[in-house]
Amino acid sequence: MDTLKKNWFSESCELWPGSTFSFEVKEVLHEERSPYQFIQVFDTTSLGKVLVLDGIIQCTQKDEFSYQEMISFLPLCCHPNPEKVLIVGGGDGGVARDVAKHPRVKEIVQVEIDAKVIEVSKKYLPFMAVGFESKKLTLHVGDGFEFMKNHSHEFDVIITDSSDPVGPAVNLFQENYFALMKSALKPNGIVCSQAGTYWDSMNLVKNTLRFCKNQFPVAAYATTSVPTYPCGQIGFVIGSLDSNTDLKNPVLEFTLDEVKNMGLKYYNTDVHKAAFSLPAFVQYEIDS
Structure with missing residues (x-):
């Protein structure tokens, strides 16, 4: 898969036809085809280290913390006592890193299907793969579907850190x-899944939210800013089995000093509340 032209990488995908995002590459650190996907790691001029799967940017050193913190802390802070957490995907280690920071989390179980992504991340993305070193974490290499079939009524929070809905995801x-x-x-558990951006993938947002609402009495869509993702934005669908959950207002609020001491760079209580505020045209679509 040749994705470089004159030391520039350009991302293109069927999910957002007619547009692309490009960055300058200083060095190709790794290229490999695993049984599941084509893995690339670049050292770049402006974004630091970058992980790409099947030609789609997964994370960059410059802005990865926005995605990792929000997909982790939005559901965790909506649950009164998220002691046991399941992460599906997240082979770069970033979600595990941030879930481990939450003071009420005691046990993290992670299931990632592609061992090569874990291996490559440990070697080239240590700022994220540090999550695999947490004493709270038990890591399984395998299929998340099969794992959950054998673990009923076990987790307080389930976080799905998936790639985009092409290929294995x-x-x-x-x-x-x-x-x-x-x-x-x-009972009263909470889920959070990556759910695309309304700028390019409104049908994906609507369908994913609808699927969540069909299974959970409380569900909502929230967003965060990630400059290197399509349109500079990514969204999450969050669902709760507790009909009294107010997703927009976290059960556990942190002061700015507490956020800083946990090593968080993006998430705080105000950002949590704002994440659920949607533009009028998006609300029209979701309500319809």
Whole structure:
């Protein structure tokens, strides 16, 4: 897969036809085809280290913390006592790194299907792969579907850190996946999944939210800013089995000093509340 032209990488994908994002590459650190996907790691001029899977940017050293912190702390702070957390995907280690920072989390179980992504991240992305060193973490290499089928009513929070809905991640955006997560949760459990951007993928946002609403009495869509993702934005669908959950207002709020002491760079209580505020045209689409 030749994605470089004159030392520039350009991302293109069927999910956002007619547009691309490019960055200058100083060095190709790694290229390898795993049994599941084509893995690339670049050292870049302006973004630091960059992980790319099947030609799509997964994370960059410059802005990865926005995505990792929000997909982790939005659901964690909506649960009164998120002691046991399941992460599906997240082979770069970033979500595990940030989930481990939450003071009420005692146990993290992670299931990642591609061992090569874990291996490559440990070698080239240590600022994220540090998550694998947490004493709270038990890591399994395997299929998240199969794992959850054998672990019913076990987790307080399930976080799905998937790539985009092409290739091996397609099944993580279907309603049967939300039903499976529901069965793996304890009563009053919460799920959070990557759900695309409304600028380029409105149908994906609507369908993913609809699937979540069909399984959970409380569900909502929230966003965060990630400059190197399509349109500079990514969204999450969050669902709760507790009908009294107010997703927009976290159960546990942190002061700015507490946020700083945990090593968080993006998430805080005000950002949490603002993440659920959507533009009028998006609200029209979701309500319809």
